[in-house]
Amino acid sequence: MTVTPRVLLVHAHPDDETITTGGTIAELVSEGAEVMVLTATRGEGGEVIPAELKQLEGDRAGLARVREQEIAEAMRALGVRMHTFLGGTTRTFEDSGMEWGPDGHARPAASMTDNALSAADITTVARHIAAVIDAFEPHAIITYAANGGYGHPDHVRVHEATTAAIDFAEWRTGRLLYVDTPTEVARHSFDPHQAGFADTGFAPAETIPAKPPVGQIVIDQDVSAVLPAKRAALEAHRTQVSVSGGFFALSNGVGQKIGDREYFSIGAGAPIPSEILNAGSAPHVLTGLDVAVVEAQENTAVQPLRRRRAPRKPGxxxxxxxxxxxxxxxxxxxxxxxxxxxxxxxxxxxxxxxxxxxxxxxxxxxxxxxxxxxxxxxxxxxxxxxxxxxxxxxxxxxxxxxxxxxxxxxxxxxxxxxxxxxxxxxxxxxxxxxxxxxx
Structure with a gap:
């Protein structure tokens, strides 16, 4: 019996799914996989780029409604038919906001709403994610690395909660993946000397906001074949993203390349076979994962998912x-x-x-x-x-x-x-x- 792969992606805000994993999503859909995107918040605290929509900035409820429409359009561009917000109809988690620290990375905002995702009990968040895992029964789950990409507190909370959720869920997923970008790739994506950058009107980056990778990057997925879909999905998030040629910018106006490769480390579950890693990174998020075995859920009562923990900073x-x-x-x-x-x-x-x-x-x-x-x-x-x-x-x-x-x-x-x-x-x-x- 042929099993159709099911992949769950857990993200913090509308637009995160496209910026970090849009190509992988579109690639999986084109291959016939069932893909579900779970978004933790509606991005209520986001800054607004278009001048004609500036009145939405600070209007958390109004911006949330617009961003719901934007992510729905982005899902259509990527071919995704299953999308939901964390908590469903029983609980709403809101954008916690952030501030830029002196190191050029994001840090928690000085104040946040009572419903902020980062203020919520991590067990509560994890159990809501676990409920989605049990309902969808994914063979693989993808979320942020421990550094949250560039340190956004909501990204970090989603990482923590998703990692905990795999223990709470009854369904045993076969692999937990973290988005993790090599330092040299991040540096190149912000390089203002790339061909076409000067025509965008975007500002060059003074510092690279991406944090160094946390884990061993073992998957290098080429998404160049679906780059038009990723670009269309980025354009759908018009309150948050500006697109020009092969580049995009967030509200800070700093340009970066639309990535044609997406990188992942493995947080838990089936590793990449050593014979593949000996030749370099694996080419696909499902490489070496036997979805039929995961589907059978054999011996899961005595074989819990093995989780690889990222080392903590020395205390x-x-x-x-x-x-x-x-x-x-x-x-x-x-x-x-x-x-x-x-x-x-x-x-x-x-x-x-x-x-x-x-x-x-x-x-x-x-x-x-x-x-x-x-x-x-x-x-x-x-x-x-x-x-x-x-x-x-x-x-x-x-x-x-x-x-x-x-x-x-x-x-x-x-x-x-x-x-x-x-x-x-x-x-x-x-x-x-x-x-x-x-x-």
Whole structure:
């Protein structure tokens, strides 16, 4: 029996579905898949571009009605027949709004309405998404990565709630995908030197708002064949998007290329087969996913969906850990690094600096431990700086009685003073992913 793939896309506002996944949606529809788009809010807090519609800005109810019409038109352009808003007829979640932070990324607004999505209990949001999952029974689900693309609090909340919803739902989806764009792709999409950009009238970007990818990007979907549908869907969101040639701009007027490729990492479920990844990224969101097996729902009671968790940013404990470890390594390494054994080969004495080797091995092990434990270079670099500074202090006889511990005229001491920082610099360029943490 042939099973028709079913794919659910969960987005925060009308227009998000087209900007980030419009090509994938149109591609799936053209292939005969059943596609459902779930939109969490009606974008009540959006800014309005057309001058003739400026009166809608601040009119949350009025703008919501217009954006409902816009997304309906966009769905027709993409070929989607199933679209719904989160909460259905029982609950309305509203656009939380956002502010631009000094780093060029979005952050939560200073104030938001009581019904704001970001203010809602995450379990409540997740259970509403789970209800849609159980009703539609998707083989794959697509939503934002943990960074929300550019940090919008509603995008982040949708990511969190969708990730939690796969545990609440009775239906076991086969794969959870996150939209995640490579840094170089984001940079190129905003490049004002691209052919045709000068003709758009859009402003060049001063900073790239997209955040670096969170997960390992394993899917690179070519959507160039359906680019006209994606462009038409963008034009449908006229209150939020301006389109000119192969470019579009939001209310800030900053131009970017309409993407002809869309990228994804896997948050849970069936991985991409290694033989495919060995040759590069997978070409399709359903690559390696056996929808017939997902449809059968065999052994789901004892085999819950395995979720890959994105590493969190290091917290205060990580830096306390790195400080203590750095102090211990600095003291032990300084005490140890001058120890040698002299071996005579005939009449030639050979100095074996085993103390220095042991000290550097200790530093390498400690720094690598911090790097892999927190999947970040920051705690490791803190420890390396502490090792270097404290070792230098031990060599200052006027500060501490340590002239016999660090002898700057010896090569061994020079190597010990510089070695930990060199190790940290090398480790910083090594990408550590480790084994996926699952649930």
């Amino acid at each position: 205060i404990f990580a830096y306390l850990h790195s400080a203590v470890l750095g102090l211990l390594i600095a003291f032990l390494g300084t005490m140890q690094h001058l120890n040698v054994t002299v071996v005579n080969l005939g009449e030639t004495p050979i100095i074996l600096p085993w103390g220095l080797v042991l000290a550097l091995a200790l530093a390498a092990a400690g720094l690598w431990h911090l790097k892999t434990m927190y999947r970040s270079s920051a705690p490791m670099l803190v420890a390396a700086v502490i090792i270097a500074v404290l070792s230098f202090v031990f060599g200052q006889p006027k500060w501490l009685p340590g002239a016999d511990m660090i002898v700057t005229g010896l090569l061994r001491s020079v190597v010990w003073l510089l070695g930990p920082m060199v190790l940290a610099a090398v480790f910083s360029f090594i990408n550590v992913r480790g084994h996926d943490r699952t649930r």
